[in-house]
Amino acid sequence: MYKKILLAADGSDHSIRAASHAINLAKLNDGQIDVVYAVDGKTSKEDVLHGIDKYEVKKERETKLKPIVDLLEEKHIAYTTKFLHGEPGPAIVEYANNDNYDCVVVGSRGLNKVQTMILGSVSHKIAKRVFCPVLIVK
Amino acid sequence: MNVTKMKEEWFGNVKGDILAGIVVALALIPEAIAFSIIAQVDPMVGLYASFCIAVVIAFVGGRPGMISAATGAMALLMVTLVADHGLQYLLAATILTGVLQILFGVFRLASVMKFVPRSVMIGFVNALAILIFTAQLPHFEGEGWIMYALVALTLAIIYLFPMVTKAVPSTLVAIIVVTAIAVYAGFDIRAVGDLGNLSSDLPVFLIPDIPLNFETLAIIFPYSLSLALVGLLESLLTANIVDDMTDTESDKNKESRGQGIANIVAGFFGGMAGCAMIGQSVINVKSGGRGRLSALVAGGFLMILIFVLGSVVVKIPMAALAGVMIMVSISTFDWSSVKNLHKIPRTDAAVMVTTVVTVVVTHNLSIGVLAGVLLSAIFFAAKISKVKVTQIVAVNGKKKIYKVDGQIFFASVSDLVSQFTFNEDVEEVEIDLTNAHLWDDSAIGALDKIEMKFEQNNVTVKYKGLNRDSKSLKDKIGGLSKASGH
Numbered sequence: 001m002y003k004k005i006l007l008a009a010d011g012s013d014h015s016i017r018a019a020s021h022a023i024n025l026a027k028l029n030d031g032q033i034d035v036v037y038a039v040d041g042k043t044s045k046e047d048v049l050h051g052i053d054k055y056e057v058k059k060e061r062e063t064k065l066k067p068i069v070d071l072l073e074e075k076h077i078a079y080t081t082k083f084l085h086g087e088p089g090p091a092i093v094e095y096a097n098n099d100n101y102d103c104v105v106v107g108s109r110g111l112n113k114v115q116t117m118i119l120g121s122v123s124h125k126i127a128k129r130v131f132c133p134v135l136i137v138k
Numbered sequence: 139m140n141v142t143k144m145k146e147e148w149f150g151n152v153k154g155d156i157l158a159g160i161v162v163a164l165a166l167i168p169e170a171i172a173f174s175i176i177a178q179v180d181p182m183v184g185l186y187a188s189f190c191i192a193v194v195i196a197f198v199g200g201r202p203g204m205i206s207a208a209t210g211a212m213a214l215l216m217v218t219l220v221a222d223h224g225l226q227y228l229l230a231a232t233i234l235t236g237v238l239q240i241l242f243g244v245f246r247l248a249s250v251m252k253f254v255p256r257s258v259m260i261g262f263v264n265a266l267a268i269l270i271f272t273a274q275l276p277h278f279e280g281e282g283w284i285m286y287a288l289v290a291l292t293l294a295i296i297y298l299f300p301m302v303t304k305a306v307p308s309t310l311v312a313i314i315v316v317t318a319i320a321v322y323a324g325f326d327i328r329a330v331g332d333l334g335n336l337s338s339d340l341p342v343f344l345i346p347d348i349p350l351n352f353e354t355l356a357i358i359f360p361y362s363l364s365l366a367l368v369g370l371l372e373s374l375l376t377a378n379i380v381d382d383m384t385d386t387e388s389d390k391n392k393e394s395r396g397q398g399i400a401n402i403v404a405g406f407f408g409g410m411a412g413c414a415m416i417g418q419s420v421i422n423v424k425s426g427g428r429g430r431l432s433a434l435v436a437g438g439f440l441m442i443l444i445f446v447l448g449s450v451v452v453k454i455p456m457a458a459l460a461g462v463m464i465m466v467s468i469s470t471f472d473w474s475s476v477k478n479l480h481k482i483p484r485t486d487a488a489v490m491v492t493t494v495v496t497v498v499v500t501h502n503l504s505i506g507v508l509a510g511v512l513l514s515a516i517f518f519a520a521k522i523s524k525v526k527v528t529q530i531v532a533v534n535g536k537k538k539i540y541k542v543d544g545q546i547f548f549a550s551v552s553d554l555v556s557q558f559t560f561n562e563d564v565e566e567v568e569i570d571l572t573n574a575h576l577w578d579d580s581a582i583g584a585l586d587k588i589e590m591k592f593e594q595n596n597v598t599v600k601y602k603g604l605n606r607d608s609k610s611l612k613d614k615i616g617g618l619s620k621a622s623g624h
Contacts, residue, residue: 041420044383046474049260049375053252057382085385087424 003031006101008092008126010037011064014107018137019068022105023075025135031102032078036095037065038088038122058083089125096130105135147202151428158427159435162205162418165307166192166440169418169466170208171330171451172459176273177213177410178220179228180334181451184208185444186341187232187409192437194400200392201377202430203384205418206400207437210270210466211368211503212411218501219361229346231358231365232411236401238366243395251374251390257486258510259375260475261493263416265506267471268498274460274467277328284325285457292316292461307421309462316458317450330459331452340441341407364504366398369413371507373397376414383423417469485517523550525574527557537566547577551584560591567592572603582615 007022009015019035026033039047039061051057062069065081072079084091096104106123127134166188174184188207195206220228278285292312299308320327330336348354377388393414401411422432444451479487492513497506525544532539546554569588576582589599604612 039382041383041424045379045416045420046472048379048382049263049472050256050474054378054382083385085383 002026002029002102004100004102005031005033006092006096006099006104007033007035007068008038008088008104008106008122009035009065009068010088011067012107014137016067016071016107018105018107018135019071021135021137023071023077025103025105026077027075032080033072034101035065035068035072035079035081036084036092037061037081038084038086038091040087044085088122092122092126093129096126096132101132103133103135104130105137108136108138147430149429149431151426152431154426155429155431156435158422158425159432160439161305161307161425162422162427162432162436163439163443164310165418165421166205166207166436167443167451168309168313168454168459168462169210169415170440171454172463172466173208173210173213174410175330175333175456175459176210176270177216177228179225179410181330181336182334183225183228183408183410184213185409185440186407187404187412189437189441189444190341190404190407190409191400191412192433192440194403195396196430196432196434196437198392198399199396199430199433200389200394201380201414202388203419203423203428203432204373204376204380204388204393204414205422205427205433205436206373206397206412206414207418208410208412209369209372209415210273210463210470211266211372212365212413214266214269214273214501215364215368215503216361216410219358223357226347227354227358228410229344229405229408230348230354231361232405232409233346233402234358234362235365235369235411236398236403236405238362239370239398239401240395241398242366242370243391243393243398246391247394249390251371254371254507254511255486255489255514257482257489258493258507258514259371260472261490261497261510262371262503262507263375263470263472264475264490265494265497265503267467268494269501269503270463270470271467272498274463277456277460281327281457284327288316288320288325288327288455288457289461289464291319292458293465296461296465309465312461313454313458316461317454320455320457321453325455328456329452330454330456333456336444336448336452340445341409343406344408345406364502365401365411367507368503369397369401369411370394372416373414376416376419379416380419380423383420384428417466485514485521489514489517519547519549523547523553525550525554525557527554529559531564536564537568538562538564539568539570541570541572542574544573545575545577546581546584548580551580555584555588558588558591560595564597566598566600568600568602570602571605571608574608575605576608576611578611579615582612585612 002025005022005026007019009019022033047057051060061083069081084095104126106126108123123136127136170184170188171181174181191206216228219231295312295315296308299311373393374390377390377393381388397413404412475490489510493506493510496509497503522545525542525546528541530539530541540558544550592599
């Protein structure tokens with residue numbers, strides 16, 4: 001059943017919680033997890049400005065995913081990590097739909113009510129546009 | 139050049155590039171006019187510059203998908219030149235700026251960028267944002283509530299319109315709405331036409347009307363040098379951001395040369411110096427622009443718009459442009475650096491603040507960057523000049539071993555020497571330099587001094603663990619400063 005799982009993560013508490021659920025799902029089915037982290041234009045700008053060079057920038061982003069990677073290592077789940085570039089919603093949707101995933105797991109939003117009203121939540125966009133089943137972890 | 143690569147850079151993304159180019163052109167107009175007003179030249183100077191630079195960069199730039207045009211950072215540097223000597227000197231300075239940037243590219247100096255620490259870069263963008271903001275304040279002088287209301291309306295549209303659609307740049311919508319209101323209601327407020335002339339002519343090739351002598355060079359050279367450095371700094375920073383956003387590589391030295399060529403062309407066609415724009419490049423990539431075609435379309439479409447809309451553009455109220463510039467300064471400012479100011483190392487914070495303050499006081503971004511780089515160099519030297527010396531007594535107190543940890547150079551030698559005790563009752567001293575590195579003749583001089591002082595007390599000095607670089611340095615100049623010539 002759920003063998004190929006896509007986990008959309010940004011290192012926030014929500015995404016770490018989502019990761020533990022993705023792991024449970026993967027364990028049930030002996031599946032693998034692809035972790036994707038979408039970097040939008042604003043984050044790109046800030047990261048490049050604050051990073052020394054692109055290796056440093058990459059390293060700092062990897063640090064953000066470290067809690068999740070540690071969790072995956074600890075539970076012995078096969079995984080890959082990938083950084084996508086663009087608006088998180090559309091970027092993750094495109095990536096998920098271009099490959100045959102059995103399930104997409106994403107944390108519910110970390111934004112407050114006003115931000116959600118204006119920006120819309122990433123998890124909502126994913127749920128609406130991804131073809132495969134989506135698990136939104138609250 | 140590799141044909142396949144060229145084809146990919148130009149035609150790999152035709153639809154996305156054309157659409158994004160149009161969006162960028164629409165967003166460029168208000169900025170090009172507003173930056174001209176900052177530099178106190180006719181709006182045409184900024185518009186011609188944006189047209190020339192965008193089009194030329196499309197062909198010769200090193201970072202496809204990046205947008206270059208007239209910018210605030212450059213406009214701020216030329217204010218006094220224009221005020222004291224006029225437009226013709228600005229055009230000449232623009233051409234010289236281009237020549238300097240080409241030299242930068244030819245001598246592959248893009249890597250010099252690495253000597254500009256990130257806290258200086260953050261200070262640079264923050265100072266730029268503050269200067270763009272303060273440059274808007276004179277427009278409010280002597281104006282009534284209508285000015286404030288229109289600026290507020292402009293900002294409201296800019297920030298809220300994206301909720302309706304993101305297909306049209308909200309800055310353009312704001313300009314159109316506010317201009318329509320101002321014209322229809324017949325408000326008596328300043329408009330672009332009151333600050334300069336606008337013509338619907340294509341730019342023509344002209345050689346700047348200046349005396350070609352040493353005096354002229356002495357006037358324009360300092361400006362050109364500042365412009366060249368600031369232009370490259372912002373362009374290479376923008377190139378790094380576009381690299382990251384698109385997950386691709388770019389040729390920084392080619393970009394430096396390209397910026398130079400673009401500025402030379404701009405200068406000969408009546409435009410002011412420009413460079414890459416962070417904001418516009420982000421808009422371009424977000425709108426789907428990736429290739430060289432996007433910059434070409436942006437420049438070309440901009441010129442068409444000016445051609446068609448020249449008579450409307452003069453009616454744009456300054457309130458609308460001030461609103462757009464306030465938005466530009468808000469988005470240029472790196473807010474996370476303020477939020478995290480208490481978290482980052484004190485020295486980094488000091489460098490950032492020094493850069494900002496220097497720029498705001500001198501109104502010159504290049505002086506600020508220089509001050510920031512110097513201060514961080516001093517901090518760095520201070521940080522690594524901490525030397526640790528551990529003393530170990532051996533062979534029944536007859537021998538003493540000094541273990542030296544750290545970098546031995548001009549800033550650390552006095553600290554090093556003071557950590558030795560010379561008047562002790564030992565026969566032999568061993569200086570263990572396994573974890574030390576000798577950098578300059580001050581380091582060698584300090585060791586010679588230590589050796590000499592010990593020898594005055596009849597103590598023999600031996601060295602241990604010199605690494606290869608340190609040893610060759612010591613062999614070359616060691617003993618020169620010592621009287622005994624050991």
